[in-house]
Amino acid sequence: MSGPTHDPSLYRERDLVPVRRALLSVSDKRRIPELAAALAEAGAEIVSTGSTAQTIRDAGFPVTDVASVTGAREMLDGRVKTLHPSVHAGLLADLRLEHHERELADLDIEPFELVVVNLYPFAATVAAGASEFDAVEQIDIGGPAMVRASAKNHANVAIVVSPDGYDDIMGALAAGGTTLAQRKALAREAFRHTAAYDVAVASWLGSVVAPDQAADESPFPAWVAGTWTKQADLRYGENSHQAAALFASEGIRPGIAQAVQLHGKEMSYNNYVDADAAVRAAFDFDEPAVAIIKHANPCGIAIASPGASDPIADAHRRAHECDPVSAFGGVIAANRPVTRAMAETVAEIFTEVLVAPAFDAEAVELLTAKKNIRLLTLPEGFAPTEVEIRQVSGGLLMQQADRHFAPASEWTLVTGEPADAATLADLEFAWRAVRAVKSNAILLASGGASVGVGMGQVNRVDSCRLAVERAGERAAGAVSASDAFFPFADGLQMLIDGGVRAVVQPGGSVRDEEVVEAARAAGITMYFTGERHFFH
């Protein structure tokens, strides 16, 4: 280990540190004049870089150019401006140590007590679609070096990395300086900030500039990282004895974690899980669609009937009709703005959460009268997840989300009459809807709405039984989708006995012949898709 050995007797106490000299170098110039005014008021000297110095000067406050501290002009298009011992010794000197103080004085270097730096907006530049050249130029080097140096030296220096921290620091200036506790908290924020910055740069390099392998070898990089910021402590987790919290990352597409709550009680852990499943199901459809979720499974899912006067209200009414008993206390997602007509029907049913891209004003007025419902609008830029991540003990599993969908035109008719257009549309609906259902999944549908769902069973026969039972009389004449092949004819036979007239399934069982024979004997239509939609 290099560096001094820790001899406590050499360290003088430093709690309150008055700010005599501050270094300001910011990309985001918001509130800089205000901060400069507070520093001038506190009698602190301000040292600053290029355009930050100009902003301070323009605001009428005295400022020392960093070049006059380093004795060197900005070099190489600004790649080197603060990277100099005269700056970094002033940031890193530990003035609790007498010999650091002496060395600094010998070198004629002044220490800094406050550093205000925010970095080149690398992530925003990349998100805006910048070229590789521009993105590289937005990788801040001098800024993170100052942030890290000051954060390491929090015993002596306060580091502020965001305009959000200016109020606190101005408060500290007015109070005569920063306390050790304040500087430690600022150092924690500073290292989090540079860590997130490095993750953004490293992730971009690994995915865009220099992927670890060709995309056809693996779409996943050899290294992944993320930084997650707590959005909320939740009341509890899945059960009341489990603590829980919601975290979000700036590095991924906005989703349910960024949804804005318009009304209702605090979202619970289970509400988030179900709202996510509901959104996943509803946004799988291009048509106006509604999914009603209970315990991560749809108890109703429907698209609007062609020509419906209020399509989203129609989709909701039909989704609800699938299983009104289970829909009690459900979590609903709509993939279109919620209209007054939809709100009217939702208001009649006890609903935990309703999430949608937007709400008509009249719908909000109507629903906010209900105390128990939570209303969420999806964030701007919301789009269904592309990559799914799941924790397993000791690691993570990652997979591309199940977005690929084989349309009816790619299916193979294996027995029965070719379906007419309406039946084919129903089969396509069922084939899409079934992938929102936990495996083993069987979904019966009629007219673009589920009428019976068998979900999450450990054998397919039970899923078939459940779906038919739930559909009741509606099973007769319905179509059905099975998320994976029928391993035996027994499950299919239950659908046939219930009156199902057409089935879509992946095929691929060693007993396909037996299964197709049962369908043939019953005179029903069966299509193979050639791909399955397991969902666990």
Ligand SMILES: NC(=O)c1ncn([C@@H]2O[C@H](COP(=O)(O)O)[C@@H](O)[C@H]2O)c1NC=O
């Ligand atoms: N190269 C350096 O020595 C250096 N020192 C500070 N910066 C950054 O330059 C920006 C401020 O520059 P200006 O005051 O000229 O707008 C800040 O975002 C700061 O993080 C630098 N730029 C990039 O590395």
